[in-house]
Amino acid sequence: MVAPSRAGAEHVTHVADYYDSNTRRFLLVAESPTSDAIHRGVWLPGTPDVAAAADAVNRLVIERLRGHVPPGGRVLDLGCGVGGTMTRLAQEMPVAVSGVTISQVQADIATKRFAKAGLSERCQVLCADFGQLPAEPRYDAMVAIESMVHSPSLATLIPSLAERLKPGGRLLMIDDWMTDEDLGLAARERCLERFRAGWRIGGLHTVPGLTGIAEGAGLRLVESMDLTPYLHLGRPRDRLIKVAVGATGLLRIRDRLVERPFWANMIGGSALQTALAHRWLEYRLILLEKPERH
Template sequence: MPELSSSVAEYYDRNTRPFLNFFGSGAEVAAIHRQIWGPGVKTEREAFEFLNQLVANEVLGIKGEGLGRVLDLGCGIGGTATWLAQRLGVTVTGLTISAVQAKLATERARKLGLAERCEFVHGDFLDLPNIGPFEAAYAIESFIHAESPARFFTEAARVLRPGGRLVMCDDFLTEKPTPPEAKRWLNLFQSGWHVANLNTVTAAQKQAEAAGFRFLTDRPLSPYLRPVPEWAVNLGAALLNFTPQSSKYWLSLRGSTALQKCIREGWTEYHALVWEREQ
């Protein structure tokens, strides 16, 4: 396994359980992704499940023989995969770089009675095993870990059938020029969260097109994030300067604090992007 992939695997092996302990309502639905307070959302649980519903709405729009097999590229502990299996009746294969997450996801599916419809694989989405074809694939907050974005799209296209959809929800670098002070915060975010690429949406669209995808929609979701108050971001940044550098969890918190600053200043944006594999 390449060095960067190994560091991402270690990051999630060490931090997944602490993340769940920290996320409160997110742990109930096995969500490690952000809350999206979109239209009609009233509770934390609904905010965590917003992206699940967004993915469901997009994959239900696929034309053809019907929706059968779906691929989760960076499945975490299986929250979205099991949600889709329960509500859409689809079969979901989840892929994660973390052996800990694959084990927890498998246990979750078994407890929910979904073992026959949810399979979780320990592997790298830049080197997918022979697991296709799928009618749809999605990546929630995992694309930023792809050290080769072009390879990510090429591999996704390889396992999707023609006409299949790819849904991506993630952080992107703004298209606008950023001031010099942004560099420090962007670097803290990337190092704390093991971000291998921080693409602009335009760059991602070009990489996807080169791999054989046709762009469908871009839904900006930054307005539906609930940013931490600026005073809290500044306080957190000051306190985290004194945390042990060897602590993976505290480095992750530093990355989270930096991301909050980047979102507030408009240096990064959160988008839901949808592509269709060319026929």
């Protein structure tokens, strides 16, 4: 285990404060408040309602792990939030699911959720930095939903995760990935910088860049699925937030407000909407696999 640098430790503290301050509000304003999901809704073809859209990411994960994780196997949710995906995995598959979140608020909510669902024996959550995992145990699969962007260094994190995967194990990530379009465009760089500052982003990577890191760590790319077309961008509340964030720019107070978790979420979220609409970022499912030993 490598000790984090001072800058890395400060970043972890900022991310923890961001989620401790915002998580309960995220649950209140979620696209489907009854879904226990604080990730984005994905409107895949045939999705009937907001509850199904909120659960779409969980279904995508389950489809890609079912049959690859043996009964009694171990799954680790990196950046598990309030345990919604962990709960769904445990309900759908006979596996043990561990989760790591940097937020004590999220860990407490998740623990109560598992107890209420009768899953405490198979679902456990740890409040910690997923960049500082112990060497054991090893896992049949790892899942990371909208959490990899908080890592300050995928070049360090991915090899660490690969070591903790069993042969044949899968690493499934659903997150925002940078595209190569409009490199050097000033508007793009300003937008991405607001996203980084607002949402406490550790680093943004392209899929080819990630693939190179993964291959160096002994993982192969199995699937890269673009989910961006299935997001509902520009909803009424998103337009309202854009107006509010725009006003902070006119008043020249945005740089001060971005230090406050509530406004940080508003500023980062508005920038994310713009980046996705322009395809400066793409919301993608990335599936990596560790080869079996021969």
